[in-house]
Ligand SMILES: NC(=O)C1=CN([C@@H]2O[C@H](COP(=O)(O)OP(=O)(O)OC[C@H]3O[C@@H](n4cnc5c(N)ncnc54)[C@H](O)[C@@H]3O)[C@@H](O)[C@H]2O)C=CC1
């Protein structure tokens with residue numbers, strides 16, 4: 001465990017909960033975590049885990065090595081400005097907010113001399129971090145040190161895969177892929193279960209088989225040296241059942257629909273940036 005990793009979450013909702021579940025006990029103790037949230041009910045849940053909590057920023061923030069900004073994009077500016085008085089030059093700020101560019105956040109954290117805070121990483125994690133199976137994209141502003149990168153890599157690596165990218169546009173692409181992606185997958189599983197129930201399986205049977213299929217196919221893809229196309233072809237007998245199913249998906253433009261959905265997510269990230277930064 002990294003002794004010196006002390007963290008403050010600004011916003012203690014779904015994403016902070018998912019990240020903390022993977023971090024506490026692995027990269028830090030509960031006593032190393034401080035959570036600021038406006039909602040007392042949210043704070044009660046955190047306090048039960050032994051972390052320190054507060055409804056507003058205070059001097060505790062100044063002693064935290066890493067701040068994780070985890071409020072909704074529309075509240076980010078207000079939250080960041082309320083924390084700014086407690087920023088010290090060594091603070092590594094990590095934002096997980098969708099859409100809001102790293103430089104905008106750095107500018108909101110500017111000191112009295114007007115210089116932006118550039119020890120800042122923009123990160124796009126996802127909720128499977130809750131069980132250590134997350135996927136995160138990360139990008140760094142130019143003030144981020146090698147040690148900061150290591151700290152971020154260790155934190156996000158503790159909750160799943162962490163991939164460094166170059167710029168905000170790529171973080172928006174990560175948002176459309178893995179940030180929002182779990183929802184696409186859950187929808188797909190829901191559709192599989194509904195389809196199986198329509199054909200006569202019970203809900204329990206369908207759920208067990210659908211989840212095992214997603215899990216098995218994912219594991220096979222991860223462990224196999226074959227391409228996804230080859231693995232798909234191995235399932236698809238000529239003139240068989242899979243070919244019949246894939247013809248329908250193809251005719252309805254399945255791949256194009258998925259890509260249009262991802263474009264909508266990416267475009268919404270750009271809109272969030274225009275609206276809230
Ligand atoms: N939920 C997800 O799957 C993912 C979310 N994100 C990003 O994470 C951020 C948080 O999202 P969620 O955790 O889903 O939202 P959430 O609504 O569950 O949590 C946000 C928390 O922030 C608190 N809050 C609002 N204003 C505040 C302020 N000024 N100071 C302190 N706390 C304040 C709210 O009371 C709430 O508990 C968003 O920016 C989102 O784009 C990123 C990746 C995935």
Ligand SMILES: O=C(O)[C@@H]1CCC=N1
Nearest residue numbers: 097098175179180181
């Ligand atoms: O839906 C959202 O805006 C957030 C960002 C990625 C996942 N949830």
